[in-house]
Amino acid sequence: MDDQPLDILRSTFGYEQFRPPQDQVIDTLMQGGDALVLMPTGGGKSLCYQIPAMALPGTGVVVSPLIALMQDQVAALRQAGVRAAYLNSTLHWEEVQEVERALLRGELDLLYVAPERLLNERTLALLKRARISLFAIDEAHCVSQWGHDFRPEYIKLSLLAEHWPDIPRIALTATADERTRQEIRQRLGLDQARVFISGFDRPNIRYRITQSSSNARRDLLRFIEQTHPDEAGIVYCLSRKRVDEIADWLCDQGLTALPYHAGLSAQVREAHQRRFLNEEGVIVVATIAFGMGIDKPNVRFVAHLNLPKSIEAYYQETGRAGRDGLPADAWMSYGLQDVITLRQMVDSSEADESHKRVERHKLDAMLGLCEMTTCRRQALLSYFGETESEPCGNCDTCLEPPETxxxxxxxxxxxxxxxxxxxxxxxxxxxxxxxxxxxxxxxxxxxxxxxxxxxxxxxxxxxxxxxxxxxxxxxxxxxxxxxxxxxxxxxxxxxxxxxxxxxxxxxxVRPSRAPREPRRTAAAGLDSPEDQRLFEALRACRRRLADDQGVPPYVVFHDATLMEMAEMRPESLRAMAAISGVGERKLEAYGEEFLEVILRFE
Structure with a gap:
């Protein structure tokens, strides 16, 4: 591969080497080929299209399903010095015109748009006047009617191949079984695309599934207080009513918990999501309406108080924890009533019988995962076609083998x-x-x-x-x-x-007999109390800088980068440049501030 993408990785994003198969995906796009990429959440999918969009002449157009996601990604890219913008309904007309002018002048590396906007005649006409380097279709599983996040407008994205047959396209997702992969290729016209599957394992996530007790919310509180006090998390419930009840109850227990579901106004949902992204230690209690594309890397836990409808949904939702690679937990409590409710939802839906049959099969597979007595990670990976030879040692059935x-x-x-x-x-x-x-x-x-x-x-x-x-x-x-x-x-x-x-x-097993969980906070990974205090001081510095700019803290630096600073304690800007995640633009913008904090601890 040309050195240019590697230079961009190091200078802009602050990472020394690509993770396989990022380099192969980028090379495919640089050579004008198409790609379908399956990579676990937090595995670095975005770099697969961001770097070639920066290296190739023209603008990379990214199809993204959620406004909040594209806004956060653009904010993070701008922090790194990348010329990025978005077109969505939050912009005033004057701002839309300015983005369009920048596109036509060739001043953008990346432009994010929702599928609905991309498909309107005005946007298509605009893009035909611009120089396009590539098209990236994020959350590509939305194209599949057999998937868990079907978005009908995604099906029409096949017209990209018709209008721009010579422009490379890349479709990306973290979750797709074989049937869904085939549908993505067929519907998006990616029959000739190279397929890259980097594996579905998220070894930093600990999976734990328990049977509902008579007081599931008390079990949830015990889990949060014991393992992730004062840290960000997501709690999923099946109904809006239960979302509101659990959020109110957690607040009564002294936690910061915000409800999120379709019954709330768009303004309230936006405000709650913004607080979750911008503040530390916020818990969102939600239906599955929340979460797709959430870019927050330091979500330390995802909890389910009801059974998800499929392993794909479970994997996608739990994958929102620990995107930064640090320890995280996926905790679930479920009972027989969940099974009855979900089967009623399947049988009463307006889908045809073949679709219902698939949905029942998916639910049965989810039940099998819950009731098994062997390694859960092995079963989870096996569902997606991966064979894990050894038990993982990081799920409840491995850590405390259940009695049969x-x-x-x-x-x-x-x-x-x-x-x-x-x-x-x-x-x-x-x-x-x-x-x-x-x-x-x-x-x-x-x-x-x-x-x-x-x-x-x-x-x-x-x-x-x-x-x-x-x-x-x-x-x-x-x-x-x-x-x-x-x-x-x-x-x-x-x-x-x-x-x-x-x-x-x-x-x-009665929940009260469950052993006390060790704390799995981010700072718990540091060796000494002094390093942990420095990490908290660095987080406070990051918080102040983020507040000054009105951006989420993780856009400044991820927790993993701050942990490395706390461990390595660089004494100069040159030494800080060697920390993973510190690119040239961020070193120039923030290096002195963080160096000052570190030197105070010497």
Whole structure:
């Protein structure tokens, strides 16, 4: 490869070498070829198009789905000395005209636009008058109707190949299974594109999945206070009502928590997102309406209080933690009601039957990930076609291997109870029958006289609920979503009922018995208390500089860069230039300020 892209990487962005396959992707675009790039969040996708856009003559046009994302990326690029701008609805007419004039004068390296604006006749006519170096389509999974963030306007982006057949195009995403990759290539006209898959593993993220207790929000608070006090995080809930309730409750506990969902006004959502990006230690409680393209690198945790609808959605949402490569957590609490709710959402949607079948398959795969007793990361990567030979050592099932037990006989009792009561009752009722509860409703239906009444008194309510939940997850039972949540026997349960198959299940563990988590804050990675104090002083300096300019702190420097400063303690600007993430423009703008803080700690 020509040295020019490497020179740009070092001088502008402050990194010494490319991470594979960044150099190969950039070389492909520099040679005029197309590319489809699958790279985990935080893996450096943006550099794959930003650097060739700067190296090639003309302007790189970036299709970005969210206004807040493009604004943050442009702010970060300008901090690094890159000539970048955006066209979106936040600009006044005079500002739009100025950006358009800069484009036509050849004064922009990168121009960010939303797909809706790009596709209007006026923008297409403008771009035809400009010199374009490349087109980058970010969050490309939005093109797939089988994906989890479908955006219908993305489908029309195939016209880029029709209008500009000789301009290289690159589509990028962090999440796409094989079906979605094929659809991206087909719909965007990228059949001849080189495909680069750098791996889906995010080794810095610790995955932890627990069963919902009677007080899930208290479990969430314990997790936050023990592992990430005063740090930024995202909490996902399934409904708007629960988002509001959890945000209010966390605020009552002394945390800074902001709700985010489609029921809030655009102004409130914008204000909350801006606070999340600009302030330290803010937690956003959200539906899945929040997060796509969030560029904040120091989100230290992502928590789910409900089951995501697919592994793709889970991977995408948890991937918003730890973009800077520092330790981060993906914590989830889920229960049987989540399964019932999500299956109801699938079955009641207006999609055709083939689409529903795919959605059910995705939900079943997500359930399998939750209920497994082996390494979660191995299963997660396997879903995306990667084979991890060794357990990761950084997920709950690796750190505290769950106990399993031979649940064949209790499962037979549970399945018999479903059959004997007519396959029309829900879990709570069935548990009461199995435990022999003195209940008027049970007597009304005559189920106090069936053979299974009271045969499960040796197990507790939570143990029985766990058995039913795991059997549903394994497809032995189906929940009747059109009725009142009654359970039905599936064909797959026959070998268990007949004693032809042993059923090993995970033992239910009370949340209160879970071991105390070690703190996984960014500063916890530093060796000495003195280094940690210096890191906090550097963060305070960054905060002041960011406030002065009205930009998010991470646009000045990432936490990882400040940690390296705290460890290396450079004594000169020349030494500071060797810190990863310190490019020429930032060294000139901020070097003296941070050097002064460091020298005070000598």
């Amino acid at each position: 037990w031979d649940a064949t006989v209790p499962a037979q009792k549970a399945l018999s109870c479903v059959h004997r009561t007519g396959q029309r009752f829900g879990v709570n009722y069935l548990v009461d029958v199995l435990r022999g509860k003195d209940d008027a409703r049970i007597k009304q239906f005559g189920h106090d006289r069936v053979s299974v009444f009271g045969i499960g008194s040796d197990l507790g309510v939570n143990e029985w609920k766990g058995i039913f939940r795991q059997m549903i997850a394994r497809g032995l039972l189906t929940v009747d979503l059109e009725g009142h949540g009654g359970l039905h026997l599936n064909e797959a349960c026959r070998p268990v009922l007949r004693g032809e198959m042993q059923l090993m299940l995970r033992k239910e």
